Amino acid sequence: MDNATLKERILGLVPEAEFQENKQFLMFVVPPSAMHELSFALKHEADLAFDFLFCLSGVDMVKYLEVVYHLESTTHKHQLVLKVRTADRENAAVDTVCDIWRTAEFHEREAYDLLGIRFNNHPDLRRIFLEEDWKGYPLRKDYVDEVNIVEL
Amino acid sequence: MKEGDFRDNETLELFKKSGGNILLTTIDAMIDWGRSNSIWPLTFATSCCGIEMMATGASRHDFARFGIEVYRASPRQADVIVVAGTIVNKMAPVLKRLYDQMSDPKYVIAMGACAVSGGPFFYNTYHVVRGVDHVIPVDVYVPGCPPRPEALLYGVMQLQRKIKLETMGDPRKTEELTR
Amino acid sequence: MKEVINLPVRNIEEEEYHINMGPQHPSTHGVLRLVVSLQGEIVKNLKPHCGYIHRGIEKMCEKDTYPQIIHLTDRMDYLSAHINNHAVCMLVEKALEIDVPERVQYIRTIVDELNRIASHQLWWCSFGMDLGGLTCFFYGLRDREKILDIFEESFGSRLLHSYYTPGGLMMDIHKDFQKNVKDFIKYFRKKIKDYDRILTGNIIMHERTRGVGFLSKEDAISYGVTGPSGRASGFACDVRKHHPYGVYEKADFKEILLPEGDTFARYMVRMHEMRESMKIIEQLIDNIPAGDYSAKMKAVIKLPAGEYFQRVEAARGELGVYVVSDGNKTPLRMKFRSPNFSNLGVLDHISRGCKIADLVAIGASLDYVIPDIDR
Numbered sequence: 001m002d003n004a005t006l007k008e009r010i011l012g013l014v015p016e017a018e019f020q021e022n023k024q025f026l027m028f029v030v031p032p033s034a035m036h037e038l039s040f041a042l043k044h045e046a047d048l049a050f051d052f053l054f055c056l057s058g059v060d061m062v063k064y065l066e067v068v069y070h071l072e073s074t075t076h077k078h079q080l081v082l083k084v085r086t087a088d089r090e091n092a093a094v095d096t097v098c099d100i101w102r103t104a105e106f107h108e109r110e111a112y113d114l115l116g117i118r119f120n121n122h123p124d125l126r127r128i129f130l131e132e133d134w135k136g137y138p139l140r141k142d143y144v145d146e147v148n149i150v151e152l
Numbered sequence: 153m154k155e156g157d158f159r160d161n162e163t164l165e166l167f168k169k170s171g172g173n174i175l176l177t178t179i180d181a182m183i184d185w186g187r188s189n190s191i192w193p194l195t196f197a198t199s200c201c202g203i204e205m206m207a208t209g210a211s212r213h214d215f216a217r218f219g220i221e222v223y224r225a226s227p228r229q230a231d232v233i234v235v236a237g238t239i240v241n242k243m244a245p246v247l248k249r250l251y252d253q254m255s256d257p258k259y260v261i262a263m264g265a266c267a268v269s270g271g272p273f274f275y276n277t278y279h280v281v282r283g284v285d286h287v288i289p290v291d292v293y294v295p296g297c298p299p300r301p302e303a304l305l306y307g308v309m310q311l312q313r314k315i316k317l318e319t320m321g322d323p324r325k326t327e328e329l330t331r
Numbered sequence: 332m333k334e335v336i337n338l339p340v341r342n343i344e345e346e347e348y349h350i351n352m353g354p355q356h357p358s359t360h361g362v363l364r365l366v367v368s369l370q371g372e373i374v375k376n377l378k379p380h381c382g383y384i385h386r387g388i389e390k391m392c393e394k395d396t397y398p399q400i401i402h403l404t405d406r407m408d409y410l411s412a413h414i415n416n417h418a419v420c421m422l423v424e425k426a427l428e429i430d431v432p433e434r435v436q437y438i439r440t441i442v443d444e445l446n447r448i449a450s451h452q453l454w455w456c457s458f459g460m461d462l463g464g465l466t467c468f469f470y471g472l473r474d475r476e477k478i479l480d481i482f483e484e485s486f487g488s489r490l491l492h493s494y495y496t497p498g499g500l501m502m503d504i505h506k507d508f509q510k511n512v513k514d515f516i517k518y519f520r521k522k523i524k525d526y527d528r529i530l531t532g533n534i535i536m537h538e539r540t541r542g543v544g545f546l547s548k549e550d551a552i553s554y555g556v557t558g559p560s561g562r563a564s565g566f567a568c569d570v571r572k573h574h575p576y577g578v579y580e581k582a583d584f585k586e587i588l589l590p591e592g593d594t595f596a597r598y599m600v601r602m603h604e605m606r607e608s609m610k611i612i613e614q615l616i617d618n619i620p621a622g623d624y625s626a627k628m629k630a631v632i633k634l635p636a637g638e639y640f641q642r643v644e645a646a647r648g649e650l651g652v653y654v655v656s657d658g659n660k661t662p663l664r665m666k667f668r669s670p671n672f673s674n675l676g677v678l679d680h681i682s683r684g685c686k687i688a689d690l691v692a693i694g695a696s697l698d699y700v701i702p703d704i705d706r
Contacts, residue, residue, distance in 0.1 A: 051552050055651050057666040103555030106676045129382035138278050152275040195357045199702045200409040210472030225357045243383045276394045277387035
């Protein structure tokens with residue numbers, strides 16, 4: 001499916017999705033409430049068939065936190081990028097997609113550990129790299145740690 | 153400088169040459185020769201330096217000819233721990249526990265820039281222990297990123313020289329070495 | 332009169348207990364802690380605990396310029412160090428729309444494939460060692476030294492070279508590079524038959540690996556298992572074929588896919604891949620065009636604001652580099668989609684129901700490198 005048809009399909013499924021310009025991929029910003037349903041449709045509808053989530057990243061753009069999903073279909077070979085934003089830094093929460101793509105289980109734990117984004121309905125949301133009692137989320141831009149970090 | 157501050161092999165060998173009971177020094181020489189030529193390390197490698205340590209044990213730079221015959225998986229049976237790779241905050245208590253479980257006399261070789269001082273991960277990171285001597289006392293430092301197998305062999309030879317300097321009358325006390 | 336004490340009857344075989352394959356273990360390939368829940372000797376489930384080599388590379392990248400980041404990517408998956416460098420260099424070059432000279436593309440492809448062979452040689456020697464065959468350790472490392480000699484002559488170090496820079500290479504190859512590579516291919520073609528004789532045809536190897544650790548194709552796609560482990564389950568995921576880069580399009584090679592999905596299939600895919608890599612190198616080594624070894628780059632590299640993603644085929648799977656840039660000389664966010672991180676996620680799923688000795692064989696066949704998981 002080419003990008004134009006794909007764009008129409010996505011906007012048909014989620015009219016509130018915002019299209020973003022990018023040279024490499026077809027990119028949309030999706031409201032957090034619509035993400036889980038859209039993911040289910042993307043995986044299970046036969047002409048979309050996005051079954052391979054090849055990257056799930058958390059990003060701290062200072063005004064908001066976002067989760068970026070890079071998807072690909074192994075049958076139709078089209079690619080898509082979805083982004084979910086949350087401006088609430090204290091209690092950032094997004095729906096999990098690990099019941100749809102099993103690889104998200106570990107990736108979401110990493111996003112929680114390093115950026116503090118919680119994932120609702122995740123089976124086992126706990127820190128994966130840092131110790132259980134570590135305070136703070138290191139990859140955030142406002143993370144300060146005078147004890148451990150030696151600044152150049 | 154006080155006498156106890158000299159830790160390098162050249163100075164220590166100079167101190168040893170001057171004086172000692174003839175019977176004890178002969179027995180010491182025999183025992184130390186046996187011990188220094190049969191150092192068995194613990195299997196411990198965290199990152200890239202581990203591959204160079206494996207290459208040192210392989211057929212081209214064989215360190216079995218230096219006495220490192222086998223690697224022991226259990227800390228109770230090992231003589232030396234070659235800390236090859238970066239030690240991070242989460243791993244430091246594990247390393248200390250392994251070191252405590254080793255039986256005396258035990259030695260530590262810090263291999264690679266990360267174990268010596270934090271290496272390339274010195275600045276801007278929140279989870280790296282900058283030098284394994286913050287956790288356990290180190291006998292020989294082998295710099296390099298990663299050090300060549302020949303460099304590790306040189307480090308092992310320096311450790312052998314250090315072991316040859318020990319005497320029965322003044323056994324190595326590990327508590328004194330810990331900071 | 333003696334009293335008879337009736338102790339409660341315990342059925343030991345039905346009790347579950349947890350053992351810890353700790354961070355320091357001869358066969359976990361690094362510092363990985365597995366808390367395994369066993370019933371007798373059968374694995375019920377396992378939980379991996381990572382983070383024992385988490386060095387915070389992604390945080391460090393936010394303060395480093397792009398040429399400095401190359402040195403950090405070397406240390407992530409150190410067995411395919413060149414391929415990691417290649418990903419970051421290609422990302423920068425595509426973002427700045429720089430045309431890299433043909434000579435550089437050829438050399439990068441050949442060195443990537445040599446690195447892949449070296450990585451698979453090390454995998455083979457640790458696989459044999461984990462199953463108990465110590466001979467494999469010495470054979471694999473002996474042949475790997477030949478590749479490291481070639482690297483040392485041209486690039487200056489045996490492991491962790493940081494040879495690629497954005498725009499090209501750090502220096503040109505040695506004049507004996509082509510001759511040494513051709514000699515190595517002739518040498519290794521003979522030696523790989525020895526590998527088959529020692530391990531591939533071995534009855535103990537077959538008993539321990541056939542039918543063990545089955546991973547279906549749907550699970551491989553859902554768990555994101557790429558690389559040789561994914562291809563052994565029939566998942567066609569070779570980035571060199573589906574999103575080609577370098578000069579892979581000019582070389583004729585097969586993507587090895589096997590349907591069985593067990594440990595033995597994962598083993599055979601890597602053995603075949605070593606041969607395919609040698610084929611690629613043979614086709615390219617004589618045609619390296621003359622030219623510059625680097626394009627002209629500005630002294631300070633600043634990527635235009637936006638998001639970029641680059642995928643390459645590392646020795647263990649698909650490595651992705653995701654950069655969010657705001658126009659400065661350091662990235663705002665740099666994320667590495669590590670192949671080993673996704674491959675580890677499937678270990679729990681495929682090792683249920685097998686014995687603890689099989690767990691070691693499965694772990695060796697998935698071939699994870701822990702510093703790449705933890706970054």
